[in-house]
């Protein structure tokens with residue numbers, strides 16, 4: 001359970017970084033499951049220096065469902081989003097790019113009013129000069145959030161054109177992560193990656209507060225490609241009530257085509 005200071009930190013800055021939330025043994029289990037899922041998804045072919053992204057980690061293995069109701073994840077999500085949150089999907093990524101320019105995963109004033117959360121678990125050490133995630137603290141909220149709008153298309157010159165400096169030089173906070181650390185961040189927070197390296201691995205878990213308006217449903221539909229409204233059977237049929245609750249009623253909420 002988070003304390004008031006941690007909650008205030010998240011609400012003010014848009015992220016919460018928890019060091020060494022998972023043990024070395026747990027990280028070995030997570031990394032092994034991640035590598036197996038990715039290998040299977042590419043038909044056992046070698047990676048050969050390429051990148052890979054899949055959006056079905058939790059659905060793809062029974063080795064990882066423990067993480068969803070583990071108190072370190074579940075209670076933190078409850079603390080940040082409230083008890084009635086929904087499942088937004090999971091991702092596995094192996095990246096090869098040198099940079100992922102500044103962006104917010106959900107951008108715009110209406111998006112900042114609908115609270116969604118992303119959890120990043122990095123499997124490889126990252127540093128400021130080696131591919132760590134950088135965040136612009138406080139940019140999950142207006143007016144800072146929309147002030148950064150000129151950067152949203154992520155074109156190479158946008159930061160120089162707008163602010164006269166390189167993207168890597170914006171005044172940011174570098175979330176330097178070691179395996180075992182976990183980052184919780186608001187989906188409207190601006191973030192980016194610079195000076196990265198090939199083969200960098202991370203998994204992401206996504207959650208949202210339960211949608212209450214048509215705009216929320218439209219946004220979930222748009223950003224998840226409808227996937228939020230087709231929740232995985234492993235969660236729908238889970239023996240754990242807290243996991244079933246995360247997907248309850250979602251199929252019925254799907255917007256009409």
Ligand SMILES: O=C(O)CCC(=O)C(=O)O
Nearest residue numbers: 095100105133191192193
């Ligand atoms: O590569 C990363 O660490 C972050 C990727 C990212 O920006 C995103 O998932 O939105």
